Amino acid sequence: MPTSASIMSANSQEGGICILIPGRLFAIGASVDLKKSRPLFVHDAQSGWLPFQLFVIKDGTDTLIVDTGLPAHEDVIRDGLRQLMGQDAAQIFATRREFETIENLPWMLQEFNIKALHLVNTMMTAGVQTVAFFESLAAAMELAASEAHVASIVGAKVQWVKEANSVRVGGLTIEPIRSPIYVLSTYWLYESDSRTLFSSDTWAFLSRSQDGGACAVGEARILGVTVDEIKNHLIAKFGMLQGTDTRPVCNRIRDLFDRYRVDRICPTYGCVIEGQKAVANLVEKTIEALVLIERLPRRSLLDGLRDNPDVARLLRKRSSSSRDTLIKATQ
Amino acid sequence: MIDHSVGRLPRMLTPDILWTGGCVEFDSFGRKYHGHMSSYLVLGSKKTFLVDTGAPFHRHKMMKDVEECLAGRPLDYIFPTHCEYPHAGLLPIWMERYPNAIAVGNLHDYPLFFPKLKDRILEMTEGQAVDLGDRHILFLPAIWRDFKDTMWAFETTSRVMFVADGFAFLHFHDENECDRTTSESATEPTAKLFQHYGETALNWSLYSDVRDTFDDLDELIRMVKPTMIAGAHGPVIDNPELIVPYAKAGLILAGQKGGVIPADTAPPAVA
Numbered sequence: 001m002p003t004s005a006s007i008m009s010a011n012s013q014e015g016g017i018c019i020l021i022p023g024r025l026f027a028i029g030a031s032v033d034l035k036k037s038r039p040l041f042v043h044d045a046q047s048g049w050l051p052f053q054l055f056v057i058k059d060g061t062d063t064l065i066v067d068t069g070l071p072a073h074e075d076v077i078r079d080g081l082r083q084l085m086g087q088d089a090a091q092i093f094a095t096r097r098e099f100e101t102i103e104n105l106p107w108m109l110q111e112f113n114i115k116a117l118h119l120v121n122t123m124m125t126a127g128v129q130t131v132a133f134f135e136s137l138a139a140a141m142e143l144a145a146s147e148a149h150v151a152s153i154v155g156a157k158v159q160w161v162k163e164a165n166s167v168r169v170g171g172l173t174i175e176p177i178r179s180p181i182y183v184l185s186t187y188w189l190y191e192s193d194s195r196t197l198f199s200s201d202t203w204a205f206l207s208r209s210q211d212g213g214a215c216a217v218g219e220a221r222i223l224g225v226t227v228d229e230i231k232n233h234l235i236a237k238f239g240m241l242q243g244t245d246t247r248p249v250c251n252r253i254r255d256l257f258d259r260y261r262v263d264r265i266c267p268t269y270g271c272v273i274e275g276q277k278a279v280a281n282l283v284e285k286t287i288e289a290l291v292l293i294e295r296l297p298r299r300s301l302l303d304g305l306r307d308n309p310d311v312a313r314l315l316r317k318r319s320s321s322s323r324d325t326l327i328k329a330t331q
Numbered sequence: 332m333i334d335h336s337v338g339r340l341p342r343m344l345t346p347d348i349l350w351t352g353g354c355v356e357f358d359s360f361g362r363k364y365h366g367h368m369s370s371y372l373v374l375g376s377k378k379t380f381l382v383d384t385g386a387p388f389h390r391h392k393m394m395k396d397v398e399e400c401l402a403g404r405p406l407d408y409i410f411p412t413h414c415e416y417p418h419a420g421l422l423p424i425w426m427e428r429y430p431n432a433i434a435v436g437n438l439h440d441y442p443l444f445f446p447k448l449k450d451r452i453l454e455m456t457e458g459q460a461v462d463l464g465d466r467h468i469l470f471l472p473a474i475w476r477d478f479k480d481t482m483w484a485f486e487t488t489s490r491v492m493f494v495a496d497g498f499a500f501l502h503f504h505d506e507n508e509c510d511r512t513t514s515e516s517a518t519e520p521t522a523k524l525f526q527h528y529g530e531t532a533l534n535w536s537l538y539s540d541v542r543d544t545f546d547d548l549d550e551l552i553r554m555v556k557p558t559m560i561a562g563a564h565g566p567v568i569d570n571p572e573l574i575v576p577y578a579k580a581g582l583i584l585a586g587q588k589g590g591v592i593p594a595d596t597a598p599p600a601v602a
Contacts, residue, residue, distance in 0.1 A: 032443065039440045040480050072443045099414060099444040182534060183477050184415070239479055240535030245591055248538060298543050301457075301472035302550055308458050314469050314487050315555060 016076035017083060018053070018214040020264070020272060021194055027214030027272065028080030029053030030073040034207060041201070043232035048207035052100060052269040053214040055198060056084050057191060059170025063090035066189060066198050067268050068104035076213070077104060081112060093118040093167060093174075095200035096186040101268060118176075120161045120185045161187055177260075180252035181238050195263035195276075203282060204267035205233035216264075216272040222281050230282075231289040235296070243298040246290040253290075257283050332400050336515055338507030340369075341396040344559065345489045347374040347466075350567060351396040353389040354509050363504035366528075367564050368417055371493060372397050373486055375463020378407040382484065382493045383563055384421035394428060405429060408461055410436045410468070412495035413481035414444070418563060426451060435461060436470070437480040457482060471555070473497065474548045475541075475582070477533055485555055492557035498578045499528035499564035512559070512569040520574065522598065525581020526588075528564055533582070537589035541582040545599075548575075576600060 013019070018027040031049035034042065042050060052073060055066040063085050069077045092114055094102045108114065167174045172193055179186035181202050189198040206225070208215055235242055241249070257280075265273040265282070273282055305311050334343040341351040349372040354365035368386040370393060372379065379401060385393045397406065406429040411419035422441075426432055426448055434441065435453045442449035460467040466488035473481035475497040484493045501524045502508045508516055529536040552571065560568040560575075568574045576599040583599075586592035 037443060039443065040437070041440075070443050072446045074446075097416060099416075099419075099440075103444055184534070237479075240539050243543065244535075244539040248590075301474060301547050302554075304456075304458050305472070305551075305554070310460070311458050311469065314460055314467050315485075 016080045016213045026056040027053040028077050029069050029214050030076045031211050041237040043236035045232050048209050049211050050207045051214045055266050059172045061088055062170035064169040065092045067101040070100050071103045087113045089113045089115045091116045096184055118161050120187050180249050190260050195261050197262045198266045200268050203265050204270040206271035216274040218274045219278040222278040227285045227288045230286050231292050241293050242296045246294045250287050250290050336511045339509045342510040349400045351393050352385055364501050365504045366501050369563050375466050377464030380408040382410050383412055383418045386417050406432045408435045413478040437482050474544050490558040492560050494562045496532040498560050498562045500524040512567045513574050514570045520577050522577050522580035525578050526584040529582040529585035536582045536585040540591050541586050
């Protein structure tokens with residue numbers, strides 16, 4: 001069983017490829033300069049370079065690609081995939097259906113030998129009791145919409161992710177887990193052999209001080225991360241948590257980490273977190289951050305409009321022409 | 332272009348606003364339900380403006396509708412309300428079809444997702460406006476949203492407020508309702524039909540008390556005074572005073588299901 005090697009040796013880079021576990025786990029991607037192109041889902045207080053990556057899990061000749069990376073990094077990703085897998089058959093698992101996780105799908109599906117695509121449904125019940133009426137309604141609607149969506153852009157076979165359905169990669173069994181924090185439906189993945197958790201956009205915040213591809217950080221860095229930094233990350237992406245009851249989210253996170261021993265967290269962006277102690281420390285501080293978030297007041301979204309004279313002027317315009325009214329149905 | 336209800340899109344809501352797109356259909360409990368995936372085209376006297384890029388499976392039909400409505404005019408602005416596939420996913424296709432069009436909105440991240448379009452992106456924020464000649468499109472904060480980059484927009488002449496995933500609800504399909512506005516509908520909406528989208532498009536309504544947003548919503552409606560509320564996922568609302576309470580009630584139902592709103596909370600009163 002591969003173990004977490006030291007940060008130095010497991011963090012070696014070849015081009016855009018970061019070797020996390022030699023022969024087994026790789027990250028491919030590049031960084032975004034937060035001074036020039038800070039994404040809206042990254043907090044203002046974050047600085048440096050933020051890596052964006054996809055992950056490649058290999059066991060023998062079997063390969064699973066987790067997410068597809070940023071379109072802005074297409075060339076690095078293409079070169080990395082050619083180097084790591086050539087035309088070996090592979091599967092792709094998209095942890096959520098957002099632009100930084102699936103926008104590269106069309107060319108990847110055309111240029112590489114992708115035999116299956118695992119996509120998440122957008123209906124999340126998250127363990128809450130559902131009325132059967134809406135569950136079947138939503139499931140049927142989403143399936144119809146999503147299949148048509150995917151079929152219209154690619155021709156690969158689509159597997160709809162369900163928590164009970166593991167993904168086999170060679171001798172590895174990789175388990176999808178519903179994320180306890182999400183904007184759209186999100187699944188984490190847990191690979192038990194290396195105890196790696198692919199956490200999508202959760203814990204996706206650790207930047208690096210210089211440009212480069214994916215990299216891993218360990219306990220020393222994590223011990224220096226403050227609860228405020230984690231709080232800022234969470235409200236930047238999951239702003240709806242602000243002022244809410246976060247106890248269900250906290251409980252779910254505790255349950256997950258009681259159930260799964262995690263030695264490594266691999267987010268879609270941000271540095272990889274390496275080491276069981278680092279992971280434990282991060283999770284503990286995340287719970288504290290969620291408690292802080294619960295106490296944050298919600299602010300009005302209209303502050304910028306209220307005393308804006310240009311807005312007032314535009315809103316004063318009136319239509320006097322009957323042509324601008326709704327054209328009603330005629331009998 | 333058709334200017335009254337015939338049972339299916341496209342439809343001219345006013346002489347200058349096209350409602351296009353389509354529905355996703357499914358059967359449940361012996362009835363057909365539909366969920367809209369709508370886009371809107373505004374014809375200003377000098378510039379034209381598309382709200383949302385639509386769903387891929389409606390693409391060909393939508394592009395034909397828009398082209399016919401433009402009647403030889405260029406498409407000048409494309410506004411993806413937020414960075415989710417049913418709303419922004421077809422942006423490259425539209426931008427290729429209309430090579431002089433500019434993407435406009437809260438598009439700060441788009442160069443990362445569409446690097447080839449980075450020189451045709453105009454970032455706008457809430458309170459800013461685009462001049463179409465005889466009217467403006469004023470960008471507004473999205474009171475009900477999933478993604479942080481979501482903006483609503485307001486067309487100042489017909490006073491139509493475009494609300495992305497807000498006010499989304501299903502409709503029964505028995506009566507060929509796909510192009511009917513809420514005042515024309517044969518059936519009255521129910522809070523449950525709003526609840527569905529409250530749980531799927533706006534997941535936070537399951538674990539966050541949506542009532543905290545009602546003050547902002549009410550104030551925005553008072554400020555803007557829309558005659559129509561046009562969302563991406565529901566019939567166009569042309570009697571907002573009647574329908575807004577149903578929308579609120581639907582999100583309250585979602586919160587009750589999630590346990591964050593007490594079960595005995597009274598629904599908002601209908602005007």
